[in-house]
Amino acid sequence: QQQVKQSPQSLIVQKGGISIINCAYENTAFDYFPWYQQFPGKGPALLIAIRPDVSEKKEGRFTISFNKSAKQFSLHIMDSQPGDSATYFCAASMGGSQGNLIFGKGTKLSVKP
Amino acid sequence: DTEVTQTPKHLVMGMTNKKSLKCEQHMGHRAMYWYKQKAKKPPELMFVYSYEKLSINESVPSRFSPECPNSSLLNLHLHALQPEDSALYLCASRLWVGKGTEAFFGQGTRLTVV
Numbered sequence: 628q629q630q631v632k633q634s635p636q637s638l639i640v641q642k643g644g645i646s647i648i649n650c651a652y653e654n655t656a657f658d659y660f661p662w663y664q665q666f667p668g669k670g671p672a673l674l675i676a677i678r679p680d681v682s683e684k685k686e687g688r689f690t691i692s693f694n695k696s697a698k699q700f701s702l703h704i705m706d707s708q709p710g711d712s713a714t715y716f717c718a719a720s721m722g723g724s725q726g727n728l729i730f731g732k733g734t735k736l737s738v739k740p
Numbered sequence: 741d742t743e744v745t746q747t748p749k750h751l752v753m754g755m756t757n758k759k760s761l762k763c764e765q766h767m768g769h770r771a772m773y774w775y776k777q778k779a780k781k782p783p784e785l786m787f788v789y790s791y792e793k794l795s796i797n798e799s800v801p802s803r804f805s806p807e808c809p810n811s812s813l814l815n816l817h818l819h820a821l822q823p824e825d826s827a828l829y830l831c832a833s834r835l836w837v838g839k840g841t842e843a844f845f846g847q848g849t850r851l852t853v854v
Contacts, residue, residue, distance in 0.1 A: 659840040670746075670830050670845040671783065678840050716782055722839035727773060727796065728832075730782035 629654060631719050633731025640738050646704040648734045650717035653698065657719040661728070662691065662702045665714045674715075675702070707738045742767065746831050746846035754854055755821060761849045763814040763831030769844075771837045772814045774806060775830040777848070783830055789814060790837045821853045 632651045640646045650660075659678055663671035677684045677691040677700065684691045690703040704711055714735050718728040745764045753759050763772065770791050775783035788796035789808040797806075803825075805817040814831055828848045835841040 661843065663845075668828075668848075668850065670744075670828075670847045673742075673842055673844060676842060720840075720843075722837070727785050727788055727837075728783075728843055733780070733782055 629729055631717060631729050631731040633717050633734060635734060636732070637735045638737070640707045640736065642707065642709060642738055642740050644707050644738075646707045646711070646736055646738070647701060648715055648717070648736075649699065649701045650719075650731050651697075651699045652719050654719070654721070655698070656721045657729075658722060659720045660691070660693065660700050661718050661720075662689075663716045663718065663730075665716065665733075671716060704736075707736075709738045709740050712736055712738050742842075742844045744831055744833055744844050744846035746829075746849050748849060749847065750850045750852075752852045752854060753818065753821065755823075757821075758817070758819045760818065761816040761829055761831075761851075763816075763833075763846055764812055765833045765844075766812055767833065767835075767844070768811075769833035769835050770811060771834040771841075772808065773832040773834075773843070774814070774816050775832060775845075777828040777830055783845075787816075788837070795837070818851075821851075823853050826851055826853045 661676035662674045665671045688705045693700045717731040772789045774786040777783045787806040792808045807815040830848045831846045834843045
């Protein structure tokens, strides 16, 4: 119930292409769904986040699509660049005394020039 | 400013040493977290502080001892660690533990236990 399942584990995309990473969850109490980008040796950086009352959110080249009925959400990176090569984590959290993030296992993205 | 500052960036310690990791934020956040991250794995929750009180301890061994001296500062005291404790230790903060608030991470401390 507390898991967030992320796929694929790794992804290779050509420069200019679209990168798509998917996540699924079971617990309907989750109310916040962020995506983090992490470069080797660095901390995760918040990329974009969505709440379940919204079906899509776009910030620059990054878009989250959210399907509440299917309990799925995805990250789309348009016009992928070599500088986007990193590990991406989806996460979910709920309010209350827990309030911590439940992470997916991560997707290693490589964008080829 | 969404900065969470962690010091030191790198730490090498022997199994008999005592050391401390430090985390600082000035965003007025009242929830602060310690995570441990092993290579090619997601961050794993260790401790949660809410309004300077420990609210979650995820069954972490007693050789890790957290401390929250004030609303801006979080420490992790280390003693008698094992080589398997080598990892990236991450601090994060959120406005509060309630609904839908953004969580920001520091750059981490790379800990090596020899």
